[in-house]
Amino acid sequence: MDLDLRKVRYFVAVAELLHFGRAAERLHIAQPVLSRQIRALEKDLDSSLFERDSHGVTLTxxxxxxxxxxxxLLASADATRRRVQRSGRGPHRLVIGFRAGIVVTRTLRAYGAAHPGIEVRARRVEWDDQEQLILDGTVDLAYLRRPIREEGLTLLPLFTETRVAMLPADHRLAGKQDLVRADLDGETWLRYTDQGPDDIPIRSIEEKFEAVASGAGITLVPVSVAEQYSRPDITYVPVTDAQPDEVVLAWEANRRSALIAGFVESVRGAPG
Known part of the structure; x- marks a missing residue:
C-alpha cells in the first residue's frame, strides 16, 4: 500500500506536539478524525507509532x-509541488539567490533586458540555507560562497575574491596597511557556525558585525563585503596570505528547466 502523505502530515503534527488535541487544532480537524487517521496509518505500516497511557503520548x-x-518526505513533496507549480504557471519567472556582498544587479538587468518575457527577481540567502533553498525550489539558481554542501547541486565556478580581516575600530591592528595570518595569531576567531550567548549561531553578516564590534572576536570576510558594508566601530585590513573566497553559481542537478539552462548559458557567455 502506498504511503498516504496526508496521514504522514497528521502523524508529524502529533509527534511534534505529543498531544492529539493540540495537533488537531494545528491541523484544523476534529480530534476523533485525527485519531482515526493515525490508527489507519499504524495499520498501513503494521507498526505502533505511539505509546498512549494516563501520563500522555510518547513515540515508539x-x-x-x-x-x-x-x-x-513532506519537505520533498512540498518542494516538488512548488517546482511543478512554478514550471507550469506564467509569466516565466526566475528567482536568483545571492550571498551578502555578491552584486547580481548588472547580470540580472542584462538578462532581463535580453529576455523581456521573463521576470527576474533576487533573494538573499545565508550560509545555513543556501543549498536547501535551491533544492526545495524557493530559488532557481544562486550565487554561493564556499563551503557548500554539493550533493544534488551543479556548480559553475565564477571567480575568487581576496579576504580582509574585520576588526573592531579600536583593535591593536586597526590602521595597518595590510597583514599576514601570523599577525592574527592568538586572536579569537568568529565563524558562522559558532554559538553565541544563548546558543544562537551567528547566521548573517550583520550578526558578525555585532559580534566583532562588541569585542567577541575577529573574522575574515570577502573584500566585496568590506566594500559594501561600513560602520564606524568596524575596520577592515587586507590579509595578503588569506585563502581566497570562492564564488560559484549553483542550481539543482536534476531539475529540468529551459529558463535555468538559458540563464547559465548567459552567465557562461558574459565577459569576465
Whole structure:
C-alpha cells in the first residue's frame, strides 16, 4: 500500500506536539478524525507509532523513525509541488539567490533586458540555507560562497575574491596597511557556525558585525563585503596570505528547466 502523505502530515503534527488535541487544532480537524487517521496509518505500516497511557503520548521506536523520515518526505513533496507549480504557471519567472556582498544587479538587468518575457527577481540567502533553498525550489539558481554542501547541486565556478580581516575600530591592528595570518595569531576567531550567548549561531553578516564590534572576536570576510558594508566601530585590513573566497553559481542537478539552462548559458557567455 502506498504511503498516504496526508496521514504522514497528521502523524508529524502529533509527534511534534505529543498531544492529539493540540495537533488537531494545528491541523484544523476534529480530534476523533485525527485519531482515526493515525490508527489507519499504524495499520498501513503494521507498526505502533505511539505509546498512549494516563501520563500522555510518547513515540515508539517506529514512531521516532517515521518522524525523521516523514519530515524529509513532506519537505520533498512540498518542494516538488512548488517546482511543478512554478514550471507550469506564467509569466516565466526566475528567482536568483545571492550571498551578502555578491552584486547580481548588472547580470540580472542584462538578462532581463535580453529576455523581456521573463521576470527576474533576487533573494538573499545565508550560509545555513543556501543549498536547501535551491533544492526545495524557493530559488532557481544562486550565487554561493564556499563551503557548500554539493550533493544534488551543479556548480559553475565564477571567480575568487581576496579576504580582509574585520576588526573592531579600536583593535591593536586597526590602521595597518595590510597583514599576514601570523599577525592574527592568538586572536579569537568568529565563524558562522559558532554559538553565541544563548546558543544562537551567528547566521548573517550583520550578526558578525555585532559580534566583532562588541569585542567577541575577529573574522575574515570577502573584500566585496568590506566594500559594501561600513560602520564606524568596524575596520577592515587586507590579509595578503588569506585563502581566497570562492564564488560559484549553483542550481539543482536534476531539475529540468529551459529558463535555468538559458540563464547559465548567459552567465557562461558574459565577459569576465
Amino acid at each position: 521506536t517506529a514512531g521516532l523513525q517515521l518522524l525523521d523520515d516523514g519530515r524529509a
